[in-house]
Amino acid sequence: MINDAALVAQLQDKRTLDRAFRTLMTQYKERLYWHIRKIVITHEDADDVLQNTFIKVYRNINSFKGNSKLYSWMYRIATNESISLINKRAKTQQLESEDLQQQIITNLQSDVYFEGDEIQLKLQRAIAQLPQKQQLVFNMKYFDHMKYHDISEILETSVGGLKANYHHAVKKIERILTSN
Amino acid sequence: MTNKELRHSAPKLASIQKFGTGFALPIAYFNTIEESFFNQLFLEDLSKEPGYTIPGNYFKTIEKKLAPKLQIEKEKIATNNVPEGYFERLEDLVFERLNNEKKPKVFSLKKHWIAVAVAASLLLFIGIYNPFTQNKDLKITEIEAWIDAGYLGLNSYEIAAVYETEIDDLEIDNQINTEDLEIYLTDEFYESIFYD
Numbered sequence: 474m475i476n477d478a479a480l481v482a483q484l485q486d487k488r489t490l491d492r493a494f495r496t497l498m499t500q501y502k503e504r505l506y507w508h509i510r511k512i513v514i515t516h517e518d519a520d521d522v523l524q525n526t527f528i529k530v531y532r533n534i535n536s537f538k539g540n541s542k543l544y545s546w547m548y549r550i551a552t553n554e555s556i557s558l559i560n561k562r563a564k565t566q567q568l569e570s571e572d573l574q575q576q577i578i579t580n581l582q583s584d585v586y587f588e589g590d591e592i593q594l595k596l597q598r599a600i601a602q603l604p605q606k607q608q609l610v611f612n613m614k615y616f617d618h619m620k621y622h623d624i625s626e627i628l629e630t631s632v633g634g635l636k637a638n639y640h641h642a643v644k645k646i647e648r649i650l651t652s653n
Numbered sequence: 654m655t656n657k658e659l660r661h662s663a664p665k666l667a668s669i670q671k672f673g674t675g676f677a678l679p680i681a682y683f684n685t686i687e688e689s690f691f692n693q694l695f696l697e698d699l700s701k702e703p704g705y706t707i708p709g710n711y712f713k714t715i716e717k718k719l720a721p722k723l724q725i726e727k728e729k730i731a732t733n734n735v736p737e738g739y740f741e742r743l744e745d746l747v748f749e750r751l752n753n754e755k756k757p758k759v760f761s762l763k764k765h766w767i768a769v770a771v772a773a774s775l776l777l778f779i780g781i782y783n784p785f786t787q788n789k790d791l792k793i794t795e796i797e798a799w800i801d802a803g804y805l806g807l808n809s810y811e812i813a814a815v816y817e818t819e820i821d822d823l824e825i826d827n828q829i830n831t832e833d834l835e836i837y838l839t840d841e842f843y844e845s846i847f848y849d
Binding site: 491495498499502503506507510511514516520523524527528531585586587588589590592593594596597614615616636639640643644646647650651 | 654659662663664665666669670672673674675676677678679682683686687689690691693694697
């Protein structure tokens with residue numbers, strides 16, 4: 474696997490951009506997809522957001538200064554694109570984004586790309602009830618086992634704040650799962 | 654929060670962690686992402702780029718190139734409505750005409766000396782004899798009567814000489830019909846009977 478510094482150098486050179494970008498996509502497409510999917514829930518939206526994310530990365534690669542890790546930068550773009558899609562759709566449907574998320578979860582039962590059982594559906598419904606920041610932290614920690622330090626770089630939040638967010642999220646979800 | 658802590662503080666959540674999200678994907682989805690991406694990139698560029706190029710300094714020189722054509726169009730528009738600068742010169746044109754109209758017409762005394770002589774003698778006579786002092790409303794009929802009485806002192810030839818037109822050149826308006834003539838003569842006849 475090519476290291477980030479070498480890859481960035483190739484990405485910022487027009488002659489090697491396209492080839493290097495294919496490499497970048499191959500390395501990060503699955504991780505980014507699942508990160509996006511957990512926010513927007515449906516495959517179709519995840520696919521749209523993933524492509525938009527890569528296009529933004531492609532268009533703005535020259536503005537990447539290397540102050541953060543490349544994947545942190547891409548995760549940040551992916552996160553913003555995902556939240557932006559949810560908010561835009563909520564606005565279009567004149568709903569609060571929390572209500573829209575509940576509606577998406579309800580539709581998940583008939584989604585061909587959802588293979589979860591009752592408890593997994595209940596888990597998704599519980600996550601959707603969390604504040605947006607807690608949702609992000611919970612998904613990255615509980616499902617992706619990401620380190621707080623990396624999450625901190627992506628969400629630009631202190632590690633202490635993230636730990637608190639995760640703790641509150643866990644408690645709340647456990648309560649929902651164990652309730653009738 | 655470690656796994657151990659999770660099991661301790663949220664045993665239900667910890668027990669289902671291994672099942673994941675339950676989300677699925679279309680078969681071989683990740684194999685097509687790169688191609689899909691480059692296709693979308695191509696389409697985006699296609700919709701932004703018109704596909705043809707322009708000379709490098711085209712937009713910098715367009716005003717200069719267009720200026721003469723715009724001037725011609727401007728002149729055409731001016732011709733279709735009013736001449737160029739018409740409204741700027743309008744006041745001068747109007748005052749020029751007004752000044753011309755104010756200038757008195759020159760009356761040639763040499764050319765009309767006889768008429769002048771007639772008028773002068775008439776005025777002199779009026780000044781001396783002043784026959785109209787009792788009646789300020791001088792009427793045409795009274796002047797005619799005064800001339801008929803022979804006070805003017807000009808014969809027919811002298812009067813005729815005032816006019817440059819020869820007698821032979823005069824066109825007589827012969828529009829009197831026979832009926833009118835008969836009525837006139839009859840009236841003249843009866844008048845002569847009554848007054849003579």
